[in-house]
Amino acid sequence: MPVTLTGQLVVAISSRALFDFEAENEVFEAGDDRAYMALQQQHLDVPAPPGVAFSLVKKLLAFNAGGTPRVEVVVLSRNDPISGMRVFRSARHYGLPIERGVFTRGASPWRYLKPLSAQLFLSTNEADVRQALAAGVAAARVMPLAARASAAHPDELRIAFDGDAVLFSDEAEQVYQRDGLAAFREHERARASQPLPAGPFKPVLEALHRLQQSPDLRIRTALVTARSAPAHERAIRTLMDWQIEVDEAMFLGGLAKGEFLREFEPDFFFDDQVGHVESAAVHVPAGQVTMGIAAT
Incomplete structure (x- = not known):
């Protein structure tokens, strides 16, 4: 039988919403994606700092404790596959059981929301968010410089x-x-x-x-x-x-x-x-x- 995500809350999230890649993004925004990829490759073993939506994702994934699959988080990113390696390694470092990801190297990734059965998409890219909303998927443009979540409610x-x-x-x-x-x-x-x-x-x-x-x-x-x-x-x-x-x-x-x-x-x-x-x-x-x- 094929794997299915039916019955789960499926959240798709960009790498910049999950992790703090702002320093690296400055290189990317300068128009040199080769330099960006090289920088990410140099830092493959350096866990990226938590991003704005990190606490949300961590708590959602904790709902799967006990073996019942309730929430699936998938990285859906304009990043390249090499940078995707750092995303997965960073997730593993923080104990986030994220197994699936789609990396499109600059192309808009919103079209993969439907085959993922995603119900929520979080991204720092406004165009991708607008396209997701137009396709009927709840989506929000994450503010990458927003405050991080309080640690006062670790279990809620x-x-x-x-x-x-x-x-x-x-x-x-x-x-x-x-x-x-x-x-x-x-x-x-x-x-x-x-x-x-x-x-x-x-x-x-x-x-x-x-x-x-x-x-x-x-x-x-x-x-x-x-x-x-x-x-x-x-x-x-x-x-x-x-x-x-x-x-x-x-x-x-x-x-x-x-x-x-x-x-x-x-x-x-x-x-x-x-x-x-x-x-x-x-x-x-x-x-x-x-x-x-x-x-x-």
Whole structure:
């Protein structure tokens, strides 16, 4: 029988999102990929430092302890195969059981998401993220200089999500952008009992919710949104309709999200608006979901 990843949460991640290759990337960005490959080859036995999404990946892979395959992490990278050797060696150094990888040497790797059955793609490359989202895969552009995750919760995975254009569609955000705050509030108040359409990250939240049903797994989720009352009700009722629970909900009414996320201490935060992501990245690992009317 062929190997299958069916039933697992499959996360595809670029090498720069998983490990800190910023120094090497400066050589690559200079346009000399041969020098980049040579540099990586010289450092094959030097473990790369952890990157922004390292804590997220480490905790996700820990869910496979005990022999039950629940999460698969695959490196999906524009790196060349030689650099891929360093990625795998670095993963082994840190005890990350990552066995699969696709390395495309500069070509866009998003087309391999479908055969991998990936439900989430994390990359520092904005074009790749946009292509993944257009193909129907939840994806985020990782901020490579974002803060690293807190070590305060070593045995609990913590993930925070924005609402509109992330968990939900950007239907309501379009009203806000077009007609202003008062119209947005009235639009949402009048539709409080009508579930919002799903956004790109609904399947990810569903997968986490399924994992939470296992008593030996500790996951804490948060909805962190610029919504405030009365627009909060539609968001909560939508989650109720989906039969998905979040552990915390923050309705901030436009307040900067960064300091609230600092207190929640997530392993990762997803938002569509670059301003919110930049506010968050000062304090926590963060990525931008480059989709929807407000994502530019």
